Amino acid sequence: KGSAEATYNLATALRRLERDAEAAEPFTAAMRLEPAYSADCLAELGAIRALDDDEPGARSLLQQALALEPLHAAALRYIEALDSSGGGTGANRSE
Numbered sequence: 001k002g003s004a005e006a007t008y009n010l011a012t013a014l015r016r017l018e019r020d021a022e023a024a025e026p027f028t029a030a031m032r033l034e035p036a037y038s039a040d041c042l043a044e045l046g047a048i049r050a051l052d053d054d055e056p057g058a059r060s061l062l063q064q065a066l067a068l069e070p071l072h073a074a075a076l077r078y079i080e081a082l083d084s085s086g087g088g089t090g091a092n093r094s095e
Contacts, residue, residue: 004034011044020048039069047078055082 011026027041027048046061059082065075 004030004037007033008037008041011041015044015048020051024048039065039072039075042068043072043075043078046075050078050082058082 007026008030011023011030014020014023014026024045027045030037031041042061042065046058046065049055049061050058059079062075062079062082065072066079069075
């Protein structure tokens, strides 16, 4: 689990540094290493897709996060941002 946590923390740090493209791979790796991180990783991957203006891809990943954790705060926030912006520009970086 320590390796998964470190990988997840790396991905989160990259997101905060606005290095979203680089963050996608560690988020994916963290899910493989520790399935308990899946909802968080899927939500962040969805946000990255939204920032890349891939609304269908973003929504798919966010829905997967919500299927695992129906009240996942970040996934709900990112979907709300997509709904209010009408596109990918509303999904802010993780806080």
